[in-house]
Amino acid sequence: MMELLTFDRENRERIQAVEKSFGASGRSLTKQGRILMGQGRLMKQGRRKPQPKMFFLFNDVLVYGSILLNRRWYKNQKIIPLEDIQLEDMEDGMVLKNQWLIRTPCKSFFVSAPSYEEKRAWIEHIEDCRSSLLQGGSQQTGSTTFAVSWIPDQASFKCMRCFNKFSATNRRHHCRKCGFLVCNSCSKQRAVISHIHPTKKLRVCSLCHTRNEEDKKSRLRGDSSGKTSSDEDEVAASSDEEERDEGEDMIQNYACSSWLDSRMGTWGQMGTYVYPRPISLQL
Structure with missing residues (x-):
């Protein structure tokens, strides 16, 4: 005691x-x-x-x-x-x-x-x-x-969507959906990502925005495409998992680079x- x-x-x-x-x-x-x-x-x-x-x-x-x-x-x-x-x-x-x-x-x-x-x-x-x-x-x-892990700034000198080089005027940004490094032109859209913030619209890249819009249209169409809502959820989850894995592979490879040594x-x-x-x- x-x-x-x-x-x-x-x-x-x-x-x-x-x-x-x-x-x-x-x-x-x-x-x-x-x-x-x-x-x-x-x-x-x-x-x-x-x-x-x-x-x-x-x-x-x-x-x-x-x-x-x-x-x-x-x-x-x-x-x-x-x-x-x-x-x-x-x-x-x-x-x-x-x-x-x-x-x-x-x-x-x-x-x-x-x-x-x-x-x-x-x-x-x-x-x-x-x-x-x-x-x-x-x-x-x-x-x-879970939120994706962000690609570090030094991992890419080009936008991961349009491949234009980053510069003092073409700055780096992060898509909150996939974690990729993108330029401002490729990340002008905003979207709610509920598990990160329930109401605030966050920066997303053009590809993630397009996928979100396609997903919304699919839900509005209902079962006309022959897919149930659960089927659509599985497809979306699979797509998110692939994006997350791709981003983590890039970070893992980048962790091998010499800039971390010092x-x-x-x-x-x-x-x-x-x-x-x-x-x-x-x-």
């Missing part, structure tokens, strides 16, 4: 310390039954380059933010419910090692750990916490529709700290 009371006090103090580290802009992390499982620095693939981020794993959410002052101050707090997360192990590139993909309905991104052991520890801890959360019955299984620094020397907890304590 004393051991549990001590752990509860220490856990509460750790969570409060994480809250304070995000300053006034951070959201409250204190919640009944919430446990801080561990924390550590990971490299997160950004739009322009990989960036170090501080990650905090709780038994019900994954929190991360940008590092202002190591072990002291962070910003841009992001909170992801574990039931909305899907992990996918990725093979090492020539430069970017120990990486895996974190999928969520609103955003999907690659992260890289300092070592293979830490990578496996992160994946296993996240999966264990998610499994315990869902088995507990307090949460429902999350969305089965970004990795000495991350292999950084560690992840996992907080101990009593064996009798239930998640």
Whole structure:
């Protein structure tokens, strides 16, 4: 009993310390039954380059933010419910090692750990916490529709739709539907992507816009084409899956390029700290 009371006090103090580290802009992390499982620095693939981020794993959410002052101050707090997360192990590139993909309905991104052991520890801890959360019955299984991961800016010097070169005046943009790099002319359309934002219209490329319009027309025609609505949903889902796979293949290949070499620094020397907890304590 004393051991549990001590752990509860220490856990509460750790969570409060994480809250304070995000300053006034951070959201409250204190919640009944919430446990801080561990924390550590990971490299997160950004739009322009990989960036170090501080990650905090709780038994019900994954929190991360940008590092202002190591072990002291962070910003841009992001909170992801574990039931909305899907992990996918990725093979090492020539430069970017120990990486895996974190999928969520609103955003999907690659992260890289300092070592293979830490990578496996992160994946296993996240999966264990998610499994315990869902088995507990307090949460429902999350969305089965996930956002695509964006192609990094440096992955292409041409629009992936019209193949015109990017320049100071012909800027890069990202289609929120397929994640491809496209120019402004090829991404003038906007569409609601419900799993990212339920009402806001987001930038989509010309191809995704055309497919969306064709899908709407097919639904209006009903069964006149001989397809049921479920058939159409399966076709659309298959098309989305193909786009996602194509985009991830491009990112995976790009992770092998030499531009990441100077970004990795000495991350292999950084560690992840996992907080101990009593064996009798239930998640």
